[in-house]
Amino acid sequence: MADPVFRIADLRKSFGPTQVLDGVSLELNAGEVTVLMGANGAGKSTLVRIVSGVYDRDGGTITLDGKNFSPASPADAIRAGVVTVHQNINDGVVVALDVATNLTLDRLNGSGARLFFNPRSVRRQAREVAARMGLEVDLNAEISALSLADRQMVAIARAMAHEPKVLILDEPTSSLSSAEANRLFEVVDRLRERGVAILYISHRMSDIRRLADRIVTLRDGRITGTFNSKPLDYEGAVNAMLGQTIHRAEIAARDGAHTIFSAEHLRIADHARPFSLGLGDGEIVAITGLVGVGKTALAETLFGVRAPLGGMMNLNGNAYAPQSTAEAIKAGVFLVAKDRAESGIIKDFNLYENLSLPFLDRISRLSVVPRRTERAVAREAISELGIVCRTERDDMATLSGGNQQKVMVARWMSQPASLFILDEPFQGVDIAARRDIANKLRESARGRATLIFVTELDEALETADRILVMSEHTIVGEHRNADVDIDRLLAEIAGQNLKGAA
Amino acid sequence: MTLRDFAIRYGFLALLVGLVIFFSLATDGFASPQAAVFIFQSVAITGVLALGVTATLVVGGFDLSIGSVATTAMMAAAYVMVIMEQNAFVAVVTCLVIGVVVGLINGYLIVYMRVPDLLATLGMMFLLVGLQRIPTEGRSIATGMTLPDGSTANGTFSAGFLALGRHRFDFFLPNLIPVSVVVLLVLAVLIWFFLEYTRFGRMMYAVGSNPKAAELAGAPVKAYKIWAYVISGVFASIGGILLAARLGRGDIASGNNLLLDSVAAALIGFAVLGAAKPNAFGTAVGALFVGILLQGLTMMNAPYYTQDFVKGAVLVVALVFTFALSNKGRT
Known part of the structure; x- marks a missing residue:
């Protein structure tokens, strides 16, 4: 040659x-x-x-x-x-x-x-x-x-x-x-x-x-x-x-109790195969797949940012078709969006103001924001999630990436959710903060369905009870996180079984 | 707190206090209640407009049409009373409606037609400057003027309306505080409370800082932006009412400086307390700062033509405070 x-x-x-x-x-x-x-x-x-x-x-x-x-x-x-x-x-x-x-x-x-x-x-x-x-x-x-x-x-x-x-x-x-x-x-x-x-x-x-x-x-x-x-x-x-660093984390995979959220024949992109999805009470489901296979599109569809191209969604036994993020939040569907700097953090706001942002209407009295409540909620979140900061009035810019992400997660955990969605919650987050967030998610999982979107397989294996694989804007595989067939999982991520399906 | 932080936070207020002390020592009569009231009165209309434009700055926009909204409201008030021979109430309501409608149109152009804020409101500014002259074929409105059809206008500014510009409330001293100053103070407190303490104000700041994050937190971003322009329009029309009441006629030549003066006050406000962002308290202080400086210089016999130079210099210094010294100004 x-x-x-x-x-x-x-x-x-x-x-x-x-x-x-x-x-x-x-x-x-x-x-x-x-x-x-x-x-x-x-x-x-x-x-x-x-x-x-x-x-x-x-x-x-x-x-x-x-x-x-x-x-x-x-x-x-x-x-x-x-x-x-x-x-x-x-x-x-x-x-x-x-x-x-x-x-x-x-x-x-x-x-x-x-x-x-x-x-x-x-x-x-x-x-x-x-x-x-x-x-x-x-x-x-x-x-x-x-x-x-x-x-x-x-x-x-x-x-x-x-x-x-x-x-x-x-x-x-x-x-x-x-x-x-x-x-x-x-x-x-x-x-x-x-x-x-x-x-x-x-x-x-x-x-x-x-x-x-x-x-x-x-x-x-x-x-x-x-x-x-x-x-x-x-x-x-x-x-x-x-990465071949996949190590089996100590996850005791739980099965979801009754179904909280379900979707039938959901279609999120042109020419994509419709898929169905059910999420149970108390379980954490990870959706994994390569970049650009529609993970964020699905997250945004569930959160009312975009409308599905077809199919039905159901939340707590009622039809669910949010027209806006406000409607999704009202129904109890929360999203920790990916890329916190671009779509999460208000950089002119300090820690507690960032934390209270989505629920100002719930904590306000006659539309006046009670700062005392805001700060109390923030202090509680700081100790619950182990956010490293001086006080709840810190500027967001002074926090590390992991701590900023904890604030973004805490923002949505201050009120009870039916369906809690996190899109790439571990991006730009150090290992320690990642463990803290994952542990907190698992601890508090009762009473809601939790859905995380991750590209890194390790993160799914470390956090979730069940792993779904996305490829070409549809779901192509499902694994209970107990004895996962890694080869099959990787094959699905690489889009192998699509040939048969198509 | 380092010296630098201290300078950023309190530097501008210290400068303001320093100026007051300097003028009090250097001139006779600067440190009197009458002079203080005169300063407030001189900045009342500018201040009201500046408070309104602050709302649009908070959501990350800008409103260049405020000056022409104010003069249009003034002309409309004069037209309603002098030519249509209506009472003060109708005149005031007409002005406020003009403010709301212009604000809605600005907001619609910016949010739905996606015209950049500066360009949309610049267009609106030209449109209104022209529009306010059409009904009288370019002439000022005063009682006894000849109308385009040859008849004479017999209406008058009602006494109640004129009182908005001329009545003074007793405050320790008799006949001390003019209505316009009371309006300024009330509106300042209202908008300050609204922006700082209500959830709507908080969300407006969120929309201005990161609209995407605000939307993902459930905020109706488009509605907030439109509301900001409505607030700006209404405040500008209130400024126009005060202007008409002060002049007692619809003068097409007045109000030329309103836009630049009020925008300057709002921008100077960025520097107050190191906020580095639009804020109502800062805007009020910014307006006062300009008023005090001009009043002091006038009493020290500085010629009138130096006024714009002084205002410009203050603005530049304030912007340096905001963007160079404060870390918040950096992106």
Whole structure:
């Protein structure tokens, strides 16, 4: 086999005290699609940003065609022949301009660029670029009139105009429909035939099955697995990505008492298979699955943020169809949303004000908020959950991630729930805080159904009585957390049994 | 508490006290009840508008239309009484309705039409500046004016309405406190209590700080935003009523500075007590600060044309307090 075109060796990068990339080595071969898999926070984006010239590396070497490659800027990386198409499609195109200008945008900058802008030559160059890629988009169209897939095609076509040796696609299908994704795959096939070395970052199993020649898995800043031999070992890759540290925690799996919440033939995405779901009193059910399989969509459907596309929900024996979050809360369905910084914390509010937020109407007298009650509730939560802080009036910014998350959980535990949903409650939470939260959930589980959405399998195994597996916006497997068949579980996460079902 | 914290928290109030002491020593008559009342009266209308715009700042918005809402209300009051020959009650209700309607339209444009707040209210500002001139073909309204159809306007400002601008309550001294100052104080206490102590005020702050989190906590975010613009519109129309009552006519040339002065007061309020966020107490202090400074300088014979310069300088200093010194201002 020929030498790899692109070789990364012992790449290191840290942000402050956090080591994000801890000695990553990776090789890309010409005419081959290498898929890089990794969970959130594994370091994929950092890797991409270093390679595309956005970040400097702390250590390690990168060579392109045997020569040292250290781009000073994104433009530098592109000139050297390493082109990146970023995850956010609209970062790749300028919406205010037309297709022709977008295709030739790079030529407007740099030392060779002319002072005046000649529309005719722009159009001529754009035609060349489009023809080479087989791009069938009206060159005069405004980008804003194009679909996301077409915008992405434009971004890729422009990238390819540089005749790159290495193309990096960062989760390119994350906002495309399956038909649009198929068009993208054809383009990737064509580029592979032309001998481009492609690094394809994704955790969509259907993409990976369709495209991968090799799979490399990244976890906690290290390469944890390389899969070369055909047929590719997809389950092994998922296992390597999620980590083999799975240890059996001491969970005495309980069975739910009478059903509190049930859903029949629920459908949460177009073309997704409807599924049914029952949650019992006192049990904790974890729903696990890769990123982008619809976990958050399901959480938001249960909480009234979005309406289901089909099916019925039932809560405590009554039909349940919340039109808003306020209705869900009133019915006793609470959600600790994922990504607390974006959708949980009010950063201008202190600890106790953050804690009381959803239930101000319940504790207020004549609409006046009684601070004494608020603070008493907060003090109780602090001691119950072991929140490390000075007083209940602390700024949220002074708390650690784990303690911030405890406040978010405590916010919703101050009132009794029928269905308590937590979406990725352990993200950015240290081990100690994670144990505290999990223990508290198990202790207080009586009288409600608890549903947690987690990507990390460990977290599900450590916390839940029952584990459901989601894939392609539907539920594909169920396990009682007593003697779980890990192989079957991993196979379901990797989407294996969908073939039979479809 | 470090010295720096102390400076951030009390620096602006200390500056205010310092100014009062300085002017009291440097001029005759600054430290008198009459002068104090005069300062309050000079900032009453600006202050009422500033309190209203504070509500929109709290939900993360902005209202540039307040100045023109106030002048439109003033013209409407004059039109209702002088040309339509109605009584004071009808005039006041008309003004308040204008405030509510403009607030609802602003809120609708911003929340449902997704027009950015500055642009929507800028558009509304122009619209109202033009609209208030159409019924009288661009002329000011006063008793005895000639109407477009050639007849003469015979209505008058009713005594009750004029009292809103001219009556003074006894307070230790006879005829001391004007109605406008009482209105300012009452509205200040009301909006302060509303924002600081009720669940609605708390939720408005939550909406302004993180709308997504507020929505996931069950808040009707859109309704809160619209209500904030209604509050702003109503306060501005109350300011317009006071202006009409003070002038006794519908003067198209008045109220030019209202918008900038009141926005400045609300922004200066960010610096008071190190809040680094819109707050009613700060807004009231901000309005007073500008009033005291201008009054003091006037009594020290500073020329009138330096006033805007002084206001601008105060605003810049206050913004430095808010954004550079306080950690809260950093994102």
